[in-house]
Amino acid sequence: MLSKLIKYDIRAGWRDFVGTYMAIILAVLILPVIFKYPGNEIADAIAGSIAIAIIIGTIVMVIINLFTIFNTNVFSKEGYLTMTLPVKSHQIVISKLLVSAMWIVLTGIVAIIGLIIFTVLMNGVQIAGFTEAIKYMMSILGGQSILAVILIIIALIASVVKEIAKLFLACSVAHLRQLSRFRIPVGILSYFAFSWLEVAILEFLSKIIGLFVNSDEIVRQINLINDTGDIQMYFGLFSGVMIFGILYALALITAYSMANVWILNHKLDLD
Amino acid sequence: MSIQNSSQNIETLYNEQINKSNDDINKNTELVKISDLTKKYGSKAALSNVSLTLEPGHIVGLLGSNGSGKTTLLKILAGVIMDYSGTIKINGEKIGPSTKALVSYLPDNTYFSPWMRPLDMISLFKDFYSDFDEQKCLDMLKRLGLSEKKKIKTMSKGTIEKFQLCLVMSRNAKLYILDEPIGGVDPAARDFIMDTILMNYTEGSTIFISTHLISDVERMFDSVFFLKDGEVVLEGNIDDIRAKEGKSIDQLFREVFKC
Numbered sequence: 001m002l003s004k005l006i007k008y009d010i011r012a013g014w015r016d017f018v019g020t021y022m023a024i025i026l027a028v029l030i031l032p033v034i035f036k037y038p039g040n041e042i043a044d045a046i047a048g049s050i051a052i053a054i055i056i057g058t059i060v061m062v063i064i065n066l067f068t069i070f071n072t073n074v075f076s077k078e079g080y081l082t083m084t085l086p087v088k089s090h091q092i093v094i095s096k097l098l099v100s101a102m103w104i105v106l107t108g109i110v111a112i113i114g115l116i117i118f119t120v121l122m123n124g125v126q127i128a129g130f131t132e133a134i135k136y137m138m139s140i141l142g143g144q145s146i147l148a149v150i151l152i153i154i155a156l157i158a159s160v161v162k163e164i165a166k167l168f169l170a171c172s173v174a175h176l177r178q179l180s181r182f183r184i185p186v187g188i189l190s191y192f193a194f195s196w197l198e199v200a201i202l203e204f205l206s207k208i209i210g211l212f213v214n215s216d217e218i219v220r221q222i223n224l225i226n227d228t229g230d231i232q233m234y235f236g237l238f239s240g241v242m243i244f245g246i247l248y249a250l251a252l253i254t255a256y257s258m259a260n261v262w263i264l265n266h267k268l269d270l271d
Numbered sequence: 272m273s274i275q276n277s278s279q280n281i282e283t284l285y286n287e288q289i290n291k292s293n294d295d296i297n298k299n300t301e302l303v304k305i306s307d308l309t310k311k312y313g314s315k316a317a318l319s320n321v322s323l324t325l326e327p328g329h330i331v332g333l334l335g336s337n338g339s340g341k342t343t344l345l346k347i348l349a350g351v352i353m354d355y356s357g358t359i360k361i362n363g364e365k366i367g368p369s370t371k372a373l374v375s376y377l378p379d380n381t382y383f384s385p386w387m388r389p390l391d392m393i394s395l396f397k398d399f400y401s402d403f404d405e406q407k408c409l410d411m412l413k414r415l416g417l418s419e420k421k422k423i424k425t426m427s428k429g430t431i432e433k434f435q436l437c438l439v440m441s442r443n444a445k446l447y448i449l450d451e452p453i454g455g456v457d458p459a460a461r462d463f464i465m466d467t468i469l470m471n472y473t474e475g476s477t478i479f480i481s482t483h484l485i486s487d488v489e490r491m492f493d494s495v496f497f498l499k500d501g502e503v504v505l506e507g508n509i510d511d512i513r514a515k516e517g518k519s520i521d522q523l524f525r526e527v528f529k530c
Contacts, residue, residue: 001399004398004399007398008395008398011386012384017385063412072384073384077380077381077382078382078383078384079351079382080349080351080376080378080380080382081382081383083351083375084349084350084351084371084376085371085399086368086369086371086372086399086400087368087371088367088368088397166437177312177354215363228306260480264353265353265378266353266354267353267354268351268353268354269352269353270351270352271348
């Protein structure tokens with residue numbers, strides 16, 4: 001049933017998202033044509049700012065769109081279809097999270113491609129220039145560069161999916177019947193309350209970890225790395241921090257999703 | 272062990288077997304069992320200690336004026352309201368995926384997404400409901416004169432409602448829950464809807480219909496429940512009620528729900 005839910009969730013959203021991606025590519029193709037004044041730094045700066053604004057705006061729009069899809073699909077009239085399907089609530093939540101993660105990754109890829117196209121067209125940079133730059137960065141980072149990149153990408157995705165899971169839960173809290181008169185402020189406040197809770201838990205965990213780990217030793221290590229300039233020494237610490245961050249994000253995704261499932265199973269009340 | 276104790280043990284075992292048989296019999300005759308169902312919105316009780324039983328193979332009317340709690344009761348049975356007190360069992364199971372697989376629900380509003388076409392909905396129903404009869408649905412679409420590839424949002428409101436009914440009645444469900452299927456439609460459409468319901472429901476299934484338009488549907492019902500201010504005020508076999516009260520259900524409704 002989960003695969004069927006994923007199929008229909010993708011079908012429900014692909015028109016909007018693919019349309020958005022095509023708009024980004026069109027914009028980064030048109031901007032250099034409008035703003036191409038060789039040697040004019042102001043024009044370059046304006047064009048660059050607009051391109052970045054378009055991409056950031058698109059990412060924000062995608063996140064808002066994902067929230068709207070969840071809200072509409074579960075709590076509006078479409079909820080009469082979704083919530084009467086013979087599937088478990090956790091399957092509905094997992095499906096929406098997985099599909100959201102997919103759209104976020106695709107949006108990231110399209111944004112990077114858009115930036116590359118814009119840079120190539122605007123400044124005449126060759127594609128080969130990008131590959132050389134990437135090779136140079138990899139050589140600085142050394143043998144563990146691929147692992148570092150993978151960890152960064154996974155951490156980024158986990159972090160964004162965690163925000164989406166938090167948004168979904170805030171949406172469900174806002175739809176509790178007891179709070180229906182104050183839906184929008186409750187939704188917003190819930191989101192910020194969960195964010196505060198995340199930080200509070202992280203601080204608590206840091207204090208717990210501090211009881212077992214000698215923080216002076218960590219500071220000494222960091223100073224040693226700074227003094228010697230040996231980037232590869234970073235990796236042990238870097239990997240540890242990244243992995244901790246990924247696990248923390250996964251734990252929060254699980255917690256938010258379980259809370260969401262509990263609300264759907266016990267407090268659902270469609271208008 | 273003494274003879275007296277042995278006799279008592281045998282009697283206990285016998286009574287347990289009898290009770291188990293009775294439970295099995297009751298389970299077989301009770302498709303829906305609702306006990307002490309209460310649903311409150313703030314201080315107002317939309318449903319108050321409602322208890323009722325539905326048996327398989329009946330067409331049952333849930334009658335009441337606007338605001339009597341009919342839609343709330345049906346939404347709880349369908350699983351789109353989960354915040355209530357009391358117990359509900361459908362085919363011996365609590366409300367969940369297994370009961371949703373047995374229940375075909377027609378809400379009092381349409382639930383289609385703007386991007387959908389009839390073909391998309393038919394595909395969705397086919398994927399999720401093993402009891403969905405695709406050919407039956409396509410035949411009904413044809414009778415409606417609808418193209419399965421035309422976007423649902425381009426159809427008129429009445430046509431969309433009819434299509435939604437076709438989807439619901441194309442399932443071979445154990446329980447059909449229809450919330451005000453003829454509310455807000457013209458008399459010709461009402462006849463179409465009633466004929467669709469009667470011609471396409473599965474023998475041995477139960478249809479639970481809520482309505483306040485009694486005269487149009489009275490002829491269909493085997494039994495009725497009158498719901499007033501969230502409470503069941505009258506229930507029973509329709510012929511027995513008519514014989515006892517000496518009037519039609521429509522006349523009785525007007526008396527019970529007189530403003």
